[in-house]
Amino acid sequence: MSFKRYPSKVLQPLKEYLQAEEEELTKQLAELESGDPYNEPGRISDNEAGDDSYENNEHDKITALKKQIIKSLEEIKRTLQRIDDGSYGFCRRCGKMINTDRLAIRPTAELCIDCERQLEKK
Numbered sequence: 001m002s003f004k005r006y007p008s009k010v011l012q013p014l015k016e017y018l019q020a021e022e023e024e025l026t027k028q029l030a031e032l033e034s035g036d037p038y039n040e041p042g043r044i045s046d047n048e049a050g051d052d053s054y055e056n057n058e059h060d061k062i063t064a065l066k067k068q069i070i071k072s073l074e075e076i077k078r079t080l081q082r083i084d085d086g087s088y089g090f091c092r093r094c095g096k097m098i099n100t101d102r103l104a105i106r107p108t109a110e111l112c113i114d115c116e117r118q119l120e121k122k
């Protein structure tokens with residue numbers, strides 16, 4: 001019971017969903033790169049920090065968004081790997097099965113609710 005693998009009929013659609021998500025996020029990331037005013041070809045490279053608050057704000061916003069997307073992409077990549085090696089759905093910390101309701105909401109969850117709570121307390 002404790003080492004039951006998820007059947008492929010459950011994992012296959014999940015895998016496809018994650019792969020589509022991965023593609024979408026990669027696209028978003030590329031769009032953000034090109035929308036960053038710091039990367040604009042016409043930008044004067046020697047303007048000092050604080051010269052142009054609009055550019056700086058935009059740049060900070062984009063940097064924060066990019067970080068978020070990169071984090072999600074990493075989660076997706078790890079989840080895809082876990083699907084392939086058969087450890088998907090089991091807590092990375094204690095090895096127990098992760099609640100399926102939890103996985104339905106957050107398919108990239110790597111910890112069971114107990115472990116996540118314990119880690120949050122730290």
Ligand SMILES: [Zn+2]
Nearest residue numbers: 091094112115
């Ligand atoms: Zn756990």
